[in-house]
Amino acid sequence: MAILRVENLNKNFGGLAAIRNVQLEFKENELCSVIGPNGAGKTTFFKIIMGLQSPTSGRIFFRDKEITNSPTHQISRLGICQTFQILSIFPNLSVMENIRIAIQSKTRYNFNFFRSASYYRDLKQQAQEIIQDVHLNGRESSLAKNLSYGEKRRLEVGITLARNPDLILLDEPTAGMAHDEIVDTIKLIKSISEKKTLLMVEHNIDVVFSLSSRIVVLNRGEVIADGVPQEIREDEKVQKAYLGGVE
Amino acid sequence: MIGKWFLNRFSESHVFLFSLAFFLILPLIVSNHFIITEILAYAIFGISFNLMLGNVGLLSFGHALYFGSGAYTMALLLIHLKVNMFLGILAGMGVAGVFASVVGFLSIRQYGVYFSMLTLSFAEMAYFIALRLRDITGGENGLSIVRPPLQIPGLFSVSLESPLKLYYFVFFFFVLVLMIMRRLVDSPFGRVLQIIRENETRARTLGYNVERFKLTAFIISGLFSGLAGTLYCLIVKFVHCGDLQWLKSGDVVIMTLIGGTGSLYGPIIGAIINTFLSDLISLLWQRWLLILGVIFVTFVLFMREGVWGEIKKAITQKM
Numbered sequence: 001m002a003i004l005r006v007e008n009l010n011k012n013f014g015g016l017a018a019i020r021n022v023q024l025e026f027k028e029n030e031l032c033s034v035i036g037p038n039g040a041g042k043t044t045f046f047k048i049i050m051g052l053q054s055p056t057s058g059r060i061f062f063r064d065k066e067i068t069n070s071p072t073h074q075i076s077r078l079g080i081c082q083t084f085q086i087l088s089i090f091p092n093l094s095v096m097e098n099i100r101i102a103i104q105s106k107t108r109y110n111f112n113f114f115r116s117a118s119y120y121r122d123l124k125q126q127a128q129e130i131i132q133d134v135h136l137n138g139r140e141s142s143l144a145k146n147l148s149y150g151e152k153r154r155l156e157v158g159i160t161l162a163r164n165p166d167l168i169l170l171d172e173p174t175a176g177m178a179h180d181e182i183v184d185t186i187k188l189i190k191s192i193s194e195k196k197t198l199l200m201v202e203h204n205i206d207v208v209f210s211l212s213s214r215i216v217v218l219n220r221g222e223v224i225a226d227g228v229p230q231e232i233r234e235d236e237k238v239q240k241a242y243l244g245g246v247e
Numbered sequence: 248m249i250g251k252w253f254l255n256r257f258s259e260s261h262v263f264l265f266s267l268a269f270f271l272i273l274p275l276i277v278s279n280h281f282i283i284t285e286i287l288a289y290a291i292f293g294i295s296f297n298l299m300l301g302n303v304g305l306l307s308f309g310h311a312l313y314f315g316s317g318a319y320t321m322a323l324l325l326i327h328l329k330v331n332m333f334l335g336i337l338a339g340m341g342v343a344g345v346f347a348s349v350v351g352f353l354s355i356r357q358y359g360v361y362f363s364m365l366t367l368s369f370a371e372m373a374y375f376i377a378l379r380l381r382d383i384t385g386g387e388n389g390l391s392i393v394r395p396p397l398q399i400p401g402l403f404s405v406s407l408e409s410p411l412k413l414y415y416f417v418f419f420f421f422v423l424v425l426m427i428m429r430r431l432v433d434s435p436f437g438r439v440l441q442i443i444r445e446n447e448t449r450a451r452t453l454g455y456n457v458e459r460f461k462l463t464a465f466i467i468s469g470l471f472s473g474l475a476g477t478l479y480c481l482i483v484k485f486v487h488c489g490d491l492q493w494l495k496s497g498d499v500v501i502m503t504l505i506g507g508t509g510s511l512y513g514p515i516i517g518a519i520i521n522t523f524l525s526d527l528i529s530l531l532w533q534r535w536l537l538i539l540g541v542i543f544v545t546f547v548l549f550m551r552e553g554v555w556g557e558i559k560k561a562i563t564q565k566m
Contacts, residue, residue: 050452076454088449090442101442105454109435111463116430117438163453 001063003028003167003197004049004080009058011044011221018044019055020221026167031193033200033208036218037241042201043085045218046169049199050082051075062167076105081160082169085201089155091145095136098144098155099127102162127162134158134188150181157188168192170200174207186210209233217241258562262512263429270418280410281482286522287417288479289502291424293514295471296499301508302432303464304444305355308363308496309370312350313343313469315491316373317476319384322486325392332395332481339477340470346373347469348462355461370496377488389487392480407481417478424471428511431467440464501539505546507553516554 002025011019018041026032034042047053049060051072059068067075090098100123104110109120118124131137134154139147144155153173160168173189174182182204189211192198202208208215208229215232217225219241225232232238270287277283296310317339324330324338354365377384384390397416398404407413431437439460443450451457480486489495498521506517524542528535550557 052448052451071456072448072451073454073456076452082452084449088446088452090445090449092445093438093441097438101438102453104435104438110439110455110460112435113437114427114430114434116433117435120435159449159453 001028002026002061003063004199005061005064006049007059007061009045009048009060010056011041011048011053012056017221019048022058022218022221022223024216024223024226026197026199028166029193029197030213031189031198031200031211032214032216033202033212034216034218035202035205035208039220040218041221042218043171046082046171046199046201049075049169050080076163076165079166080169081163081165081167083156083160083171083173085171085175087152087156089144089152089159092143094141094143095131095147095155096124096127096140099130099158099162100124102159103127103130106163130158130162133161133191135184150177150184153177153181153185154188157192161192165196167197167199170198170202172201172203174202174204182207263425266425266512266515267422270421274411274414280414282522282526284410284414284417284482285479286518287414287421288475288482289499289518289522290515291421291478292472292475292499293502293506293518294424294428294511295468295475297503297508297511297514298428298431298464298468298471300500300503301510301513302437302440302444303461305358305461305465306363306500307366307465307468308493308500309350309366309368310468310472310499311491311493311495312366312370312373313347313472314476314479314495314499315377315486315488316346317343317473318480318486318490319377319390319476320473321477321480322390322392323383325395326390329395331400332397333399336474336477339480340473343473343476344466344470347466347472351462351465351469355458355465367493367496370491371493374488374491374493377491384488385486386488389485389489391485394481394484413482417482420474420478424474425511428471432511436460436463501543503553505543505553507555507557509552509556509559513553513555520554 004026006022006024009019009022010017022045034045036042044053048055051067051070054069059066061067062078062080065078067078090101093101103123103126107123131140134157136151136154136158139151144152147155157173170189174185177185186207189198212229215227215229216223217232217238224237224241225235273283274280292314296307299305299307320339320342321335324335350366350369354362357365378386394407396404396406405412407416439450439455443455443457443460447457476490502517502521503514505520506515507513524539525535528538532538546553
């Protein structure tokens with residue numbers, strides 16, 4: 001069974017078609033990259049899956065349950081979560097609190113008004129494990145805004161992991177990173193991909209080819225290629241879109 | 248890092264205890280007990296209002312509706328049914344809570360100016376209805392009440408005609424509200440409000456039903472504003488439809504912005520400054536609102552985080 005199925009998806013912004021007739025299926029445990037030139041519709045595609053934008057037409061299924069036009073929090077509760085291209089952490093909360101609040105949403109503590117939030121040890125313990133996973137140990141009590149850029153990126157991933165989703169959408173996980181930070185991130189994504197299904201938008205072609213088991217290429221909202229990395233590398237249409245295709 | 252965290256918590260509880268001590272001995276310092284009792288009621292109003300502005304980041308410009316409906320409920324129940332004071336307080340909170348649920352439900356999906364304008368228009372609607380229903384509300388002339396004694400039938404009965412007793416009666420509720428709000432802000436629920444303010448989209452992708460949290464906060468805010476209204480009605484022994492008007496809503500906005508939205512204590516300082524100043528300047532000059540306006544503009548231009556924010560900045564810079 002496909003974990004995510006997209007049928008005839010279209011999204012128009014006024015006269016501009018950002019997504020055109022996209023028809024895709026993603027299998028459990030695959031690591032699929034979505035690539036394409038700027039403005040190809042990659043981020044829009046993620047936003048529609050996550051329910052942050054509604055499609056003009058088409059349907060989306062998560063494990064055969066239709067999620068088209070569902071509110072974001074419900075989609076998240078089903079087991080999809082994303083990381084953002086533009087950092088989306090909570091700057092005035094500590095690292096620990098950033099992770100803890102993400103775990104808390106799955107619990108029944110949310111409408112507890114009178115206990116201190118730090119009271120719940122079980123949450124703290126789970127948060128500690130996530131912090132270890134994204135190599136932020138030692139930084140638990142730092143405010144998120146005081147982290148270095150690479151640390152913030154890892155926290156971004158950590159917040160998403162803390163939700164324990166089955167499908168993770170990674171929007172440019174290495175954007176703006178220095179070379180050795182990218183190496184660490186590749187390792188991190190690799191270890192996550194052993195347990196989860198990942199969909200990744202990424203501009204760094206080295207990252208894409210070293211990680212993906214499958215690559216989908218979008219150009220002007222359309223899928224122009226879909227296959228294993230070797231096929232994509234040799235695809236003429238892809239080369240054209242990247243090298244000379246953008247008028 | 249941990250030391251700093253500890254210091255933060257440490258100092259917060261100290262501020263809490265200090266403010267309790269301050270208001271506990273205030274009647275010994277200030278002889279005009281009426282004014283300081285009024286300050287307490289406005290402080291409760293400000294703290295409740297700031298749950299929305301400071302914690303959720305939504306500016307309600309119609310909080311007079313909850314304050315006023317609380318006050319009116321108290322007055323009407325006292326006049327027509329001569330109920331026990333505590334029942335009046337509970338009923339006032341309840342009515343304010345119902346209004347807050349309805350208005351909140353209809354406006355909580357809006358942002359920024361749209362939210363402010365919607366809440367304002369609902370409150371103004373209530374104001375004009377109250378103005379028209381002169382037989383019930385007394386219109387602009389309002390209703391006068393007789394302050395009932397504080398009593399539990401068969402157990403005790405204390406008259407609140409002495410200003411000092413009235414002060415400590417309101418002080419009790421002030422402490423209660425401060426304690427509740429303090430817990431609330433630090434609770435798991437409070438944390439969710441904080442992340443909604445910091446990054447709403449992210450909160451949604453983490454599975455939080457943002458509207459539900461905002462609405463809950465709005466209702467709680469309305470409930471306690473209603474409490475402030477009932478107490479205010481008992482203090483001034485009077486309620487009129489001006490208590491529902493936008494000027495009242497504006498008062499609490501000004502108070503909170505002057506004091507600072509960043510913490511529980513900002514609105515308290517704002518209530519002190521606003522009430523004292525209004526009282527002082529209005530004696531000196533008829534056009535005293537003009538001066539208050541200048542002060543307000545000065546704060547918005549130069550002290551964006553209010554008095555409390557400036558104090559905090561000064562302290563942290565020293566460390």
